[in-house]
Amino acid sequence: MSTFAFDVSHFLAGSLVLLSFFLLYQDRLPPLINIFAAQSLVLAVSIAWQAQTQNAPHLLVTAGIALCFKSIVIPFVLYRLIRDLRIHRTVETVVGIGPTMIAGMALVGLSMALMMRATSGIADLAREDLAFSLSVILLGLLMMVTRRNAVSQVIGFMSIENGLVLAATGAKGMPFVVEMSVAFSVLIALIVIGIFLFRIRERFDTVDVAILDRFRGERP
Template sequence: MDALTLDIAHLLAGSLVLVSFMLLYQDRLYALLNVYALHAVVLALSVAWQAYAQDAPHLYITAAIALVFKAIIIPVALHRMIKQLGIHREIETVVGIGPTMLLGIGLVALSMVVILRVTPEADPLAREDLAFALAVVLLGLLMMVTRRNVVSQVVGFMSLENGLVLAATGAKGMPFVVEISVAFSILIAFIVIGIFLFRIRERFDSVDVHALDRFRGERR
C-alpha cells in the first residue's frame, strides 16, 4: 500500500475526530443535526476509501448505508421531530463548552497513547484508524454525559456508533451480514427513540433530562 493511500485514509479518519469536536461545540439543535449529517458524510467517505485501500468491495455497501441512513434519513427525521414536538432549540450543558473541549482533547490524546502503544506491530492502516476511532467513541460518550437534552444525547450515541463502524472497517472490514444487521439495528433504535421522545414530550412537556430529574424528586 503506497504512502498516499495511507495519508488519505488517516486524513479522513482524523476529519471524523475534528467533526466530533464540532458536535461538542454546538449549542443549538438544528446546527447539531447538520453537523451530525456532516459527521456521517465523512464516515461514508472514510469507509469508501477503506474499501478502495483494502480492495474490499463489500465496504462500499457500508459506506452507502452510512450515507443514506445517517447523513440523510436520520437527520431529516430528527428535524421533523423537533418541529412537531416544539422542543427548545438551545442545548443546555452540564459543564461549559470550554471545559468540555479541553476534556475532549485529553480523551483524544489518551486514545492515541493507548492504541499506538499496545499495537506497535499492527498494520499501519488499521493502527492509526483504530486510534482515531477510539477518539470518536470517547467524544461521543463525552457528549452524552455533558448534554441535558435527550435529542443531543441521541446524537452523541449515534456519533459513538460511527466510531465503532470506523474501527470495524479499519480492522480489515466487517462481514456483510454484520453490516446489514448494524443498519437494521440503527433503524430500529431510531424508531424506538422517536417513540420515546414523543411519549416523554407528551407526559412531561420537556425532553430536558434535568427537568425529568426534578419531576422524579418531586414524586419522592
C-alpha cells in the same frame, strides 16, 4: 498500501474526530444535526475509500447506509421532530464549554497515547483507525454525559456509533460489519425516534431529560 491511499484514509478519520469536537460545543440543535450529518457523510466517504483499498466491495453497502440513512434520513427526521416539538430555537445550556473542550482534548490524547503505543502488533492503517475511532467514541460519551437534551444525547449516541463503524471497517476483513451497521441503523430508528422522544413529549411537554430526573424512583 501506497502512501497516498494511507494519507487519504488518515485524513478522513482525522476529520471525523474534528467533527466530533464541533458536536461537543454546539449549543443549538439545528447546527448540531447538520454537523452530525456532515460527520456521517465523511464516514460514508471513509468507508467507501476502505472498500476501495481493501478490495472489499461489501463495505460499499455499509457506506451506502451511512450516506442514505445517517446523513440524509435521520437528520431530516430529527429536523421535523424538533420543529414539531418547537424546540428548534432553544439554546441548550451546555455545562462549561471550556472544561468540556479540555476534557475532550485530554480524551483524544489519552486514546492516541494508549492505542498508538499498544498496537504495534497490528497492521499500520488499522492502528490509526483504532486510535481515531476510540477518540470519536470517547468524545461521543463525553457529549452524552454533558448534555441534558434527549435529542442531543441521541446524536451523541449516533456519533459513538460512527466511531464504532470506523473501527470495524478499519479492521481488515472483519465479518458482520454490514450486518452490524444495518442492525444498528434499524434499532436507532426504531427505539430512539419512534418511541422515546414521542413518549417523552407526550408526557412532559418537553424533551429535556433534566425534568425526568425529578421523578427519582426513591420516594419517601
